[in-house]
Amino acid sequence: xxxxxxxxxxxxxxxxxxxxxxxxxxxxxxxxxxxxxxxxxxxxxxxxxxxxxxxxxxxxxxxxxxxxxxxxxxxxxxxxxxxxxxxxxxxxxxxxxxxxxxxxxxxxxxxxxxxxxxxxxxxxxxxxxxxxxxxxxxxxxxxxxxxxxxxxxxxxxxxxxxxxxxxxxxxxxxxxxxxxxxxxxxxxxxxxxxxxxxxxxxxxxxxxxxxxxxxxxxxxxxxxxxxxxxxxxxxxxxxxxxxxxxxxxxxxxxxxxxxxxxxxxxxxxxxxxxxxxxxxxxxxxxxxxxxxxxxxxxxxxxxxxxxxxxxxxxxxxxxxxxxxxxxxxxxxxxxxxxxxxxxxxxxxxxxxxxxxxxxxxxxxxxxxxxxxxxxxxxxxx
Amino acid sequence: xxxxxxxxxxxxxxxxxxxxxxxxxxxxxxxxxxxxxxxxxxxxxxxxxxxxxxxxxxxxxxxxxxxxxxxxxxxxxxxxxxxxxxxxxxxxxxxxxxxxxxxxxxxxxxxxxxxxxxxxxxxxxxxxxxxxxxxxxxxxxxxxxxxxxxxxxxxxxxxxxxxxxxxxxxxx
Amino acid sequence: xxxxxxxxxxxxxxxxxxxxxxxxxxxxxxxxxxxxxxxxxxxxxxxxxxxxxxxxxxxxxxxxxxxxxxxxxxxxxxxxxxxxxxxxxxxxxxxxxxxxxxxxxxxxxxxxxxxxxxxxxxxxxxxxxxxxxxxxxxxxxxxxxxxxxxxxxxxxxxxxxxxxxxxxxxxxxxxxxxxxxxxxxxxxxxxxxxxx
Numbered sequence: 001x002x003x004x005x006x007x008x009x010x011x012x013x014x015x016x017x018x019x020x021x022x023x024x025x026x027x028x029x030x031x032x033x034x035x036x037x038x039x040x041x042x043x044x045x046x047x048x049x050x051x052x053x054x055x056x057x058x059x060x061x062x063x064x065x066x067x068x069x070x071x072x073x074x075x076x077x078x079x080x081x082x083x084x085x086x087x088x089x090x091x092x093x094x095x096x097x098x099x100x101x102x103x104x105x106x107x108x109x110x111x112x113x114x115x116x117x118x119x120x121x122x123x124x125x126x127x128x129x130x131x132x133x134x135x136x137x138x139x140x141x142x143x144x145x146x147x148x149x150x151x152x153x154x155x156x157x158x159x160x161x162x163x164x165x166x167x168x169x170x171x172x173x174x175x176x177x178x179x180x181x182x183x184x185x186x187x188x189x190x191x192x193x194x195x196x197x198x199x200x201x202x203x204x205x206x207x208x209x210x211x212x213x214x215x216x217x218x219x220x221x222x223x224x225x226x227x228x229x230x231x232x233x234x235x236x237x238x239x240x241x242x243x244x245x246x247x248x249x250x251x252x253x254x255x256x257x258x259x260x261x262x263x264x265x266x267x268x269x270x271x272x273x274x275x276x277x278x279x280x281x282x283x284x285x286x287x288x289x290x291x292x293x294x295x296x297x298x299x300x301x302x303x304x305x306x307x308x309x310x311x312x313x314x315x316x317x318x319x320x321x322x323x324x325x326x327x328x329x330x331x332x333x334x335x336x337x338x339x340x341x342x343x344x345x346x347x348x349x350x351x352x353x354x355x356x357x358x359x360x361x362x363x364x365x366x367x368x369x370x371x372x373x374x375x376x377x378x379x380x381x
Numbered sequence: 382x383x384x385x386x387x388x389x390x391x392x393x394x395x396x397x398x399x400x401x402x403x404x405x406x407x408x409x410x411x412x413x414x415x416x417x418x419x420x421x422x423x424x425x426x427x428x429x430x431x432x433x434x435x436x437x438x439x440x441x442x443x444x445x446x447x448x449x450x451x452x453x454x455x456x457x458x459x460x461x462x463x464x465x466x467x468x469x470x471x472x473x474x475x476x477x478x479x480x481x482x483x484x485x486x487x488x489x490x491x492x493x494x495x496x497x498x499x500x501x502x503x504x505x506x507x508x509x510x511x512x513x514x515x516x517x518x519x520x521x522x523x524x525x526x527x528x529x530x531x532x533x534x535x536x537x538x539x540x541x542x543x544x545x546x547x548x549x550x551x552x553x
Numbered sequence: 554x555x556x557x558x559x560x561x562x563x564x565x566x567x568x569x570x571x572x573x574x575x576x577x578x579x580x581x582x583x584x585x586x587x588x589x590x591x592x593x594x595x596x597x598x599x600x601x602x603x604x605x606x607x608x609x610x611x612x613x614x615x616x617x618x619x620x621x622x623x624x625x626x627x628x629x630x631x632x633x634x635x636x637x638x639x640x641x642x643x644x645x646x647x648x649x650x651x652x653x654x655x656x657x658x659x660x661x662x663x664x665x666x667x668x669x670x671x672x673x674x675x676x677x678x679x680x681x682x683x684x685x686x687x688x689x690x691x692x693x694x695x696x697x698x699x700x701x702x703x704x705x706x707x708x709x710x711x712x713x714x715x716x717x718x719x720x721x722x723x724x725x726x727x728x729x730x731x732x733x734x735x736x737x738x739x740x741x742x743x744x745x746x747x748x749x
Binding site for chain 1: 424425426427428429430432433434436437440441442454456466467469471472475479501502504505506507508525526528
């Protein structure tokens with residue numbers, strides 16, 4: 001496991017009085033490279049970052065309190081808006097939690113539809129990441145390519161669920177409606193285009209000299225530390241820890257699908273970036289298999305229109321594009337949950353930011369932040 | 382075949398142009414309004430889900446450049462701010478500050494239902510019930526989130542509004 | 554049990570800006586809801602058998618929720634129990650999944666602090682629970698055990714007012730500075746917003 005680079009001991013900051021020759025600069029909440037409304041204060045010694053303070057909460061919408069006052073089918077709409085780049089994946093975790101609590105069996109076809117849509121959403125999410133990550137480094141062109149490909153995925157989502165982003169398509173016990181008749185053909189032709197698109201961006205960006213110079217060896221985090229911070233998803237796997245919920249605790253139909261989980265070695269920014277490119281390719285493989293295995297059949301279990309799960313507590317989680325997204329649901333037997341807590345992967349991935357930033361140049365700050373791939377809707381909820 | 386002057390698609394002869402050829406007269410307000418509406422520079426400022434749709438609108442598939450709309454990362458040189466997402470109480474002051482930093486004339490688009498009236502979070506303890514409680518809004522774009530086409534329509538409506546305002550100022 | 558009285562809000566009531574005390578409309582909450590049955594996996598049963606041994610010095614109450622082992626401890630022992638669970642080679646709970654607080658103030662005058670733990674080596678998952686009195690919610694921090702507990706504890710301090718003693722930097726994280734009250738608690742009015 002790689003060693004962490006020696007870092008200068010940071011000055012601890014309790015109040016604004018920091019003395020010395022440092023300069024504190026403020027970044028955000030309005031900053032194009034903070035991916036939303038994240039704010040950080042950086043203490044600089046010439047161009048080196050010696051301390052950093054993160055401020056979140058600029059998008060705290062009180063979702064968890066709202067969940068307690070809505071029925072489950074209404075909560076699905078709020079889940080869409082948590083991690084607003086991977087909406088299907090969020091919905092899946094909620095309906096999985098309720099189904100686990102009610103011990104419902106979901107029809108196979110519904111499961112396959114869910115997996116296909118979730119994996120396509122993972123590709124869409126990673127495309128947004130690749131585009132914005134390049135944008136953070138000043139490369140405008142890749143984002144034009146990735147957003148072009150993302151539009152194609154959104155067109156398929158729209159044909160399926162009726163919405164581009166906020167789908168509200170998964171239901172407790174199945175999905176809202178069956179997919180369009182020519183769904184397999186559409187998906188297959190889409191996959192071909194996506195494959196070409198990802199290859200194109202990969203060739204354009206990944207091994208460029210400037211790109212590698214700016215990302216190799218930057219913000220290294222080793223596996224033990226990453227796990228200690230609660231990092232998940234590509235950020236954890238880049239450090240060499242093979243933890244993927246789809247493999248370790250298979251849910252839905254992932255145990256019937258054959259795919260690889262790419263693992264990084266260096267745990268640096270380039271690894272975190274490149275893992276997502278590889279993951280997007282694996283998602284294409286998963287969707288190909290799922291399309292082949294999908295058979296006609298029912299798409300919804302018979303269940304009360306307004307779900308009323310029994311008393312109990314449940315923890316359900318899934319591998320989102322950003323990591324281990326989980327729901328802890330406490331039910332008192334009503335139509336609304338008693339408590340619904342979300343484990344937001346971005347929230348945990350953002351926590352070690354101070355440790356990652358210290359000792360690097362200020363120009364790398366946006367690159368390091370970008371490589372963590374946060375979505376503020378999920379961090380703040 | 383001879384083309385008769387003043388018929389069909391040829392313009393009628395203007396005595397004014399005979400006296401001063403190549404001269405156009407217009408009120409300065411209207412000329413400025415034309416210039417302003419044709420090169421709106423919105424601030425790169427996304428709040429929540431709508432920001433992703435806003436980025437999609439700027440990207441090649443929908444391509445806002447053809448309307449002369451180019452994003453700009455600082456408020457000091459922008460003349461339009463698109464409030465794309467939920468405005469929470471913690472974010473209210475920064476938004477007001479951003480708005481005040483923008484030079485006049487400036488316009489505001491409230492994109493999506495959260496920025497319009499709180500949207501799906503209208504019961505929340507931490508959400509401002511519409512950005513118009515903080516700053517004046519010119520155009521409301523409905524939707525959750527609005528499609529890129531809806532945002533484009535909002536921007537075109539804003540362009541109409543800019544010229545209409547200039548005309549109204551001339552009359553008033 | 555006064556389960557009838559603490560039900561969730563109804564749709565039409567929500568139109569009012571500051572409604573009267575929340576009362577459950579008819580039919581929203583089943584008075585005699587069935588309880589879900591626990592069915593531990595073999596690995597869960599192995600862990601449940603292991604726990605009294607690993608945590609020998611502490612008083613435990615071991616149960617199960619669906620497929621998770623639930624272990625209740627006294628709040629003052631939380632940090633030591635977590636340290637033991639993380640360092641013991643038989644459990645190796647190195648991955649702290651989640652810290653959360655559940656509000657049982659109305660019925661029991663207590664908050665329940667819930668820790669979800671996972672071990673990558675053994676693929677064990679468990680839930681650790683501790684109850685603190687609502688009047689004085691305080692328990693030791695686990696940031697000394699997992700660094701990832703940092704923001705979770707700050708968030709729970711913001712939303713529920715639970716004090717994690719020993720936390721290095723227990724200041725406001727997600728609420729605006731100067732926010733009064735604890736909006737995560739069920740006693741906090743949901744519709745309490747001011748027109749700006």
